[in-house]
Amino acid sequence: MNWLDQSIMRTRGLGKDRTGQTHSLTEALQGRYHYTIGPYSDPVLHIKPGDRVIVETRDAFESKIQTEQDLPSKVLTMPFVNPQNGPVMVEGAEKGDVLAVYIEEIAPRGPNPRGTCAMIPQFGALSGTSLTAMLAEDLPELVRKIDLDEQGVYWSKRVTFPYRPHIGTLSCSPEIDSINTLTPDSHGGNMDLPDMGPGSITYLPVQSAGGRLFIGDAHACQGDGEVCGTAVEFASTTTIQVDLIKHWNIQWPRLENESVIMSIGSARPLEDATRIAYKELILWMEAEYGYDRWDAYMMLSQCGQVRLGNFVDPKYTVGAGISKKYLAAV
Numbered sequence: 148m149n150w151l152d153q154s155i156m157r158t159r160g161l162g163k164d165r166t167g168q169t170h171s172l173t174e175a176l177q178g179r180y181h182y183t184i185g186p187y188s189d190p191v192l193h194i195k196p197g198d199r200v201i202v203e204t205r206d207a208f209e210s211k212i213q214t215e216q217d218l219p220s221k222v223l224t225m226p227f228v229n230p231q232n233g234p235v236m237v238e239g240a241e242k243g244d245v246l247a248v249y250i251e252e253i254a255p256r257g258p259n260p261r262g263t264c265a266m267i268p269q270f271g272a273l274s275g276t277s278l279t280a281m282l283a284e285d286l287p288e289l290v291r292k293i294d295l296d297e298q299g300v301y302w303s304k305r306v307t308f309p310y311r312p313h314i315g316t317l318s319c320s321p322e323i324d325s326i327n328t329l330t331p332d333s334h335g336g337n338m339d340l341p342d343m344g345p346g347s348i349t350y351l352p353v354q355s356a357g358g359r360l361f362i363g364d365a366h367a368c369q370g371d372g373e374v375c376g377t378a379v380e381f382a383s384t385t386t387i388q389v390d391l392i393k394h395w396n397i398q399w400p401r402l403e404n405e406s407v408i409m410s411i412g413s414a415r416p417l418e419d420a421t422r423i424a425y426k427e428l429i430l431w432m433e434a435e436y437g438y439d440r441w442d443a444y445m446m447l448s449q450c451g452q453v454r455l456g457n458f459v460d461p462k463y464t465v466g467a468g469i470s471k472k473y474l475a476a477v
Contacts, residue, residue, distance in 0.1 A: 150405040156247035156348050160390030161239065162197020167388065169199040172232055180205060180230030180363070184318050184336060185325025186355045190236045193357075196391040203256060204363045205230050207315070207380040212263050215290045219267045229316060229328040229337060229364050236357035240391050244353040246319055246360055247390040250345050253312035253365055254384045255295055262293040262300065262367045262379035271376035272459050278415070293379055295367045300379055308368045313344035314385065315364030315378065322354040328363070330461045331413035335400050337364065338411060338464040339373050339457035342402055350392070350401040360389065371455040399427050402466060407452065409468035417463045421453065424467035436474045446473070 157163050172192055181188055194200060207229045211222045237246060268274075268285040275281030294301045300308040316328055318335030331338045335351050343349055351358070365385060369378035402409040410431060412423025425447060432438040438446070450473060456464030 151249070154348055154403055155350070155392070156249060156390050159392045159395070160196060160247055161393065162195065162390040165197045167195065167197035167199055169201065170194055172200055172202045172235070174203045174205070177203070177232050180209070180232065181361065182227050182230065182328050183325040184231065184320060184328060184334065184361045186320045186323065186359060187325055188234055190234050190357070190359070191232070192235045193238065194235060194389060195238045197388070199251070199386060199388045200235060202232050202362055202385045202387065204232055204365050204383045204385055206263060206382045207364050207377065208263060210382065212265065212290055215292055217290060218288050219265050219290070220288060226327055226329060231316060231328050231361040231363040233361035234320060234359035235389070236359065237389055237391055240353045240358035241356060242322065242354055243394060243396050245392040245395040245397055246351045246353055246358045247348055247392055248317060248351065248360070249348045249388040249390070250314060250343065251386040251388060252345055253314070254297065255367070256382040256384045260295055260381060262295050262381040264291045264293065264375070264377050264379055265289065266375055267377070270459065272372060272374045274376070278461070295379065295381065300368045311341065311344060311368050312383065313341050313366055313369065314362060315339045315366050316362070317343060317349055317351070318361050319351045319353055320355050320359035320361070331464050332462060333399050336413070337457070337460050338400070338413060339366070339369065339378070339460070340402070340411065340454060340464060340466055341369050341371070341456070342404065342409065342454055342466060347402055347404045350397065350403070352397050352399070362387070373457040373459055376459045399423060401427070401431070407468040407470055408474070409454070409466040411464060411466045413462045413464045415462055417458055417465065420463045420465040421467065424465045425451065428467045428469065432469070
């Protein structure tokens with residue numbers, strides 16, 4: 148049996164028994180892209196549980212960096228970066244529910260797709276920032292444009308990376324706050340987690356009516372940590388299926404794929420993000436997989452898996468996971 152048929156989304160989602168409609172969220176339909184994630188923007192689309200949405204995302208720089216001579220400090224207006232599609236309203240979603248977002252496909256968009264990686268002043272893990280203040284000069288400001296397709300990411304004549312796309316920013320709206328699109332938190336946001344690619348399901352806690360789903364910030368590839376501050380940022384056509392799980396009261400985002408389940412935490416310092424992720428995973432194992440809390444705690448010391456999303460954003464993101472082979476009922 149296909150693992151997806153046994154997933155939490157397919158076994159508990161309201162849309163599991165219906166053939167959903169497919170919607171196109173084009174640039175024209177989106178109109179104004181968003182730089183904050185919150186409950187105050189006008190919805191662009193209304194869907195039902197189980198529906199698919201084909202989304203035209205813009206790159207993190209909204210195509211303002213066209214050449215390697217277009218320096219971010221000259222062409223970008225901070226904090227108006229990381230534009231988001233949405234909000235998408237899901238019929239029946241209420242506080243205390245969960246939106247399940249299955250990523251089916253992420254394809255490069257445009258006739259000659261290129262990605263962008265940049266070193267931006269006051270941004271990146273090895274640069275001084277307003278939160279990590281240093282009496283030192285900024286690192287050099289550099290831009291690299293990278294050809295790519297679904298076979299590879301052509302970094303240089305010497306190096307080609309596998310095309311392993313993921314969505315950097317995925318979230319429901321917070322209940323009352325409007326949070327900039329660079330900051331991850333319990334609503335999701337700019338988690339930059341490489342596991343959030345095709346073949347994964349992200350579970351997001353609903354805090355406001357309709358869920359108010361936002362999506363954007365596609366990456367063609369990214370290493371753990373996104374150390375210089377940017378991945379290979381590119382415009383995409385991303386296909387997702389969205390379902391609704393009623394009365395699943397989770398506090399932080401979760402992820403599932405064929406082989407693992409994972410809890411996701413975002414905070415500063417990095418160890419606090421890791422603590423959140425592991426705590427939520429232990430509570431999940433206790434509540435739904437029959438484990439004693441302390442047994443799960445000790446067990447994860449032996450088999451827990453940690454994935455570093457980013458440690459460059461205003462908050463850092465960590466995923467803590469466990470292989471599904473250990474989740475048989477005890």
